[in-house]
Amino acid sequence: MHVCIDLGTSNVRAGWMDHRGNAEGAFVDEPAVVAIPDAGPTVIGKEAEAMIGRHPDAIRLVRPVDGGVVRDFDAAVAVIRHVVRQLGADGIGRRLSVTLAVPSSQSQVDRKAMEEAARAAGAREVRFVESSIAAAIGARLPIDRPTGCLVVLMGGGLTEASLLSMGGIVDSRTVRSGGQAIDSEIVDLLRRQYSFLIGLPSAEQLKRAASQATPEAAFEVRGRNLETGLPGTLRVPRALVEQVIDAYTERIVQLIREAIEACPPELVGDILDHGVVLTGGGAHMDRVVSQLATQIEVPVTAADEPDTCVVRGLMHTRHPKARQGWKSNLTLNVPRMSLAPIRQLLRKSGTEE
Ligand SMILES: Nc1ncnc2c1ncn2[C@@H]1O[C@H](COP(=O)(O)OP(=O)(O)OP(=O)(O)O)[C@@H](O)[C@H]1O
Ligand SMILES: [Mg+2]
Numbered sequence: 001m002h003v004c005i006d007l008g009t010s011n012v013r014a015g016w017m018d019h020r021g022n023a024e025g026a027f028v029d030e031p032a033v034v035a036i037p038d039a040g041p042t043v044i045g046k047e048a049e050a051m052i053g054r055h056p057d058a059i060r061l062v063r064p065v066d067g068g069v070v071r072d073f074d075a076a077v078a079v080i081r082h083v084v085r086q087l088g089a090d091g092i093g094r095r096l097s098v099t100l101a102v103p104s105s106q107s108q109v110d111r112k113a114m115e116e117a118a119r120a121a122g123a124r125e126v127r128f129v130e131s132s133i134a135a136a137i138g139a140r141l142p143i144d145r146p147t148g149c150l151v152v153l154m155g156g157g158l159t160e161a162s163l164l165s166m167g168g169i170v171d172s173r174t175v176r177s178g179g180q181a182i183d184s185e186i187v188d189l190l191r192r193q194y195s196f197l198i199g200l201p202s203a204e205q206l207k208r209a210a211s212q213a214t215p216e217a218a219f220e221v222r223g224r225n226l227e228t229g230l231p232g233t234l235r236v237p238r239a240l241v242e243q244v245i246d247a248y249t250e251r252i253v254q255l256i257r258e259a260i261e262a263c264p265p266e267l268v269g270d271i272l273d274h275g276v277v278l279t280g281g282g283a284h285m286d287r288v289v290s291q292l293a294t295q296i297e298v299p300v301t302a303a304d305e306p307d308t309c310v311v312r313g314l315m316h317t318r319h320p321k322a323r324q325g326w327k328s329n330l331t332l333n334v335p336r337m338s339l340a341p342i343r344q345l346l347r348k349s350g351t352e353e
Contacts, residue, residue: 003089003123004314006101006131007079007114009066009157009180010281012045014083015312016322023315026087029308034075036060044082053199067157067176068103070113073120080121091123098123099318101131101310105174121268129317132162132172136278137316139308142274145165148267149274150259152252153310154282156180157200159248161255163263171256171262178250179282182207185244190226191226196234198223225351242287249291256296275299279309 005014012032017023030045037043039057041049048061055061064075080098084090098118100109111128118126130154133143141149143164153160155178162172186203190196198206202221209219218235225232256276260268275298278289283306293300303309 001089001094002097002099002318003084003087004099004311004318005080005118006074006100006134006310006314007065008155008310009063010155011179011307012079012083013304013308014087015104015311015315016087017315017318024087024089026053026089028083028086030083030086032063032065034062034064034072034078036062036075042078044079052201057336064117065114067178068106068114069110070117073113073117076114076117077120080118080123084121091285092257096123097125097127099127099314100128100135101314102128103132103160103174104132104162104169104172105158105160123128123270129314130162130169130172132160132169133164133167134313134317135303135309136162136164136277136313138311138313139277139279139306141277141304147274148263148270150256150271150276151282152256152276152278152280154178154252154278154280154285154288154306156281159252159255159280159282161252161259163259163267165267166268170264170267171259173258175255177250177251178280179204179207182244182248185247186241189240189244190221190223190234190236194234196223196228196232198234199224206236206241207245208284210238211245211287213286213290243251245285245287246291248282249288249295252288252292256292270323272298275301278302280305281307283307 001016001018003014003016012030013030031049033048035043035048035051040339062072062075064079067193070076100114132151135153136143136149136151143149144167146166148163148165150163157178157180158176159178160174163170182201183200186206187198190198197219206219206221219236220233222233222234283302289300289302
């Protein structure tokens, strides 16, 4: 049987198919966190994530993969074993085949480490599909046609802007930073400006709240006042968190610029038609979607269920029906905007006809 796994920096998502390629109902979506105690059994997933910032020294908390790089081999094996078991895809006599999503920027050495981890977890066959291709398929973009699409993958540890056409990657740009870096920057900012220390889970909550299109002007967060050493509550102005989110958006704008600069002019026209599609957990941030749209002046949409695009796309690549021609049903409901910035870019890179 085939198990498709998107083992990300923050989360692991997996689904499986029988030998005829029929998708089974089971699906796993869990934090990619492993808690390894000095003594006792290893804990994986939600239970391990709940320990972040609360665990004693006797427990080591590990994220096995960071931006496509295996940071802890044994933990990666444990997570893959765990999802296979959760799916009910293990069992005696079953030949396990695994398809893994990998960033296009991943080195051969890192890919080999991923493969070894899957084999150590029982896989007899290991295949790779680039995450951006899987994400585009999951977002139902027409990547099998000779028309360009620009998909941005916004993960926990990696942000990737890829230009795809005819089922392949024309250009892909990556920064090894994502949603988790936003969380860390929020922690640093509050420490510097307010001498107030919060944990990463609280910073993530602040990010989620401030990135939504709600009218709240400030958010409360609990932590420790570093001057008094006492616990307390801090009112954090929304603008402060937005500043960190906007710096991340700026990095995405840069990636998109670089991808467009390297792209043939015909494909640029296609991007203007299709717009830019955001996938990955970060695509839930309304503020990033709206800020990006204003800055690049091309329609920007977040895919439906953006965080499961990659694994759904992986499943599609393994499904027989996927190989018999698959139709896009993406409809962009965004007003067409000025093309000036893209034209300007093209002029700058000397690619406009
Ligand atoms: N509603 C939301 N608002 C803001 N950020 C969110 C939201 N939901 C998820 N995220 C962020 O998305 C990130 C996780 O995204 P995702 O699950 O796509 O990453 P991943 O696949 O594990 O990582 P990577 O692909 O980079 O290795 C986290 O940083 C999380 O905080
Ligand atoms: Mg991912």
